[in-house]
Amino acid sequence: xxxxxxxxxxxxxxxxxxxxxxxxxxxxxxxxxxxxxxxxxxxxxxxxxxxxxxxxxxxxxxxxxxxxxxxxxxxxxxxxxxxxxxxxxxxxxxxxxxxxxxxxxxxxxxxxxxxxxxxxxxxx
Amino acid sequence: xxxxxxxxxxxxxxxxxxxxxxxxxxxxxxxxxxxxxxxxxxxxxxxxxxxxxxxxxxxxxxxxxxxxxxxxxxxxxxxxxxxxxxxxxxxxxxxxxxxxxxxxxxxxxxxxxxxxxxxxxxxx
DNA sequence: CGCCTGTATCGACAATTGTCGAGACAGAGG
DNA sequence: CCTCTGTCTCGACAATTGTCGATACAGGCG
Numbered sequence: 187x188x189x190x191x192x193x194x195x196x197x198x199x200x201x202x203x204x205x206x207x208x209x210x211x212x213x214x215x216x217x218x219x220x221x222x223x224x225x226x227x228x229x230x231x232x233x234x235x236x237x238x239x240x241x242x243x244x245x246x247x248x249x250x251x252x253x254x255x256x257x258x259x260x261x262x263x264x265x266x267x268x269x270x271x272x273x274x275x276x277x278x279x280x281x282x283x284x285x286x287x288x289x290x291x292x293x294x295x296x297x298x299x300x301x302x303x304x305x306x307x308x309x310x
Numbered sequence: 311x312x313x314x315x316x317x318x319x320x321x322x323x324x325x326x327x328x329x330x331x332x333x334x335x336x337x338x339x340x341x342x343x344x345x346x347x348x349x350x351x352x353x354x355x356x357x358x359x360x361x362x363x364x365x366x367x368x369x370x371x372x373x374x375x376x377x378x379x380x381x382x383x384x385x386x387x388x389x390x391x392x393x394x395x396x397x398x399x400x401x402x403x404x405x406x407x408x409x410x411x412x413x414x415x416x417x418x419x420x421x422x423x424x425x426x427x428x429x430x431x432x433x434x
Numbered sequence: 435c436g437c438c439t440g441t442a443t444c445g446a447c448a449a450t451t452g453t454c455g456a457g458a459c460a461g462a463g464g
Numbered sequence: 465c466c467t468c469t470g471t472c473t474c475g476a477c478a479a480t481t482g483t484c485g486a487t488a489c490a491g492g493c494g
Contacts (some may be wrong), residue, residue, distance in 0.1 A: 208358070208362035208365055208366070209362070209366055209414065209419070210366060211362075211366050212359065212362045212363050212366050212380075213362040215355065215359065218356075218358045218362070222353050222355045222357070222358045223353075225349050225350075225352040225358065226349075226350065226352075226353025227353070228346065228349040228353070229346050229347075229351070229353040230346055230350070230481090230482080231339065231343045231346045232342075232482090234337060234342045234345055234346045234349065235336065235337055235339065235342045237332060238332035238335075238336045238337040238342075239336050241332055241333035242332070242333055242334060242335050242336050249440090250440075250441065251440070256336075259482095259483080259484095260483075260484060260485080261440085261441070262441090262443080262444095262483080262485080262486095263482070263483055263484070264441095265441060265443085266442090266443095266482075266483080267482085268441095268442095269442080269443095270481095281441085281491090283491070284441095284492065286440080286441060286442090290333065292428045295333070295426050295428055296426075296427075296428045298426045299423045299427045300423075301423075302419045302420075302422045302423035302426070303419075303420075304419055304420045304423070354451090354452080356452090373470090374470075374471065375470070375471090383452095383453075384453070384454055384455080385470085385471070386456095386471090386472075386473080386474095387452070387454070388471095389471060389473085390453080390472090390473095392471095392472095393473095394451095405460080407461065408460085408461060408462065408470060408471090409470070409471085410471060410472090
């Protein structure tokens with residue numbers, strides 16, 4: 187668990203409190219930096235599928251061996267993408283014995299979902 | 311209105327129908343490509359702020375002259391970011407006289423928000 | 435202990451991206 | 465018509481990113 191990841195996690199969660207949708211008011215520049223890091227992490231087809239595979243897997247977690255099977259990519263490349271997602275605060279990894287298991291950070295996904303939400307009523 | 315943008319818009323709206331959250335089931339590869347293009351467009355602090363500025367502006371639209379003021383970037387650079395957002399299907403631009411006005415595509419934002427939603431409950 | 439398997443890191447490379455200045459285009463107004 | 469202003473396109477550049485093979489690390493098992 188890298189220090190960098192802890193920083194990212196703290197940053198993402200620090201703005202969970204003021205979770206105004208971006209259609210409500212202009213996002214402050216610092217929040218834009220933190221949020222855009224998470225969106226950029228999702229801005230790759232492989233990483234988006236990785237998050238989906240992990241989140242939808244039985245028990246809410248998946249080991250790397252389950253993930254690499256679905257892609258025509260080398261192990262180091264999958265590992266690299268998992269690292270990007272980790273440092274963006276979107277997933278966490280834990281080693282149990284031989285395998286490493288990943289799960290999503292529900293709060294992070296929820297935060298991003300809220301930011302993009304279109305509130306009903308005010309706008310059309 | 312470029313042909314490329316029409317393609318992107320069609321792609322994004324084509325998957326609006328099957329808007330399952332990514333925690334529900336693994337995202338098919340083709341959907342991941344389309345969705346990740348939109349997330350990558352949001353994966354830059356400048357573009358995230360641009361979307362927020364446009365969406366939260368009075369009347370739901372903003373002209374480029376309103377947008378450039380908030381950034382320490384050249385005109386061409388802002389124009390480039392707006393083009394990226396346009397081609398991702400997130401905003402649309404319309405020229406009225408001297409100025410070009412941009413507005414967000416609510417359906418596109420809503421689609422992305424749904425994909426990231428955690429709770430399996432019904433959304434409005 | 436030594437080996438074998440599963441992940442991660444490192445170093446390198448091509449491809450993509452963010453930024454700018456110069457210049458082109460569109461429309462308003464002389 | 466010409467000019468001025470607002471926006472976009474083009475070409476160039478440095479920085480970042482996605483990918484790989486080689487290698488290192490971690491843990492189970494002979």
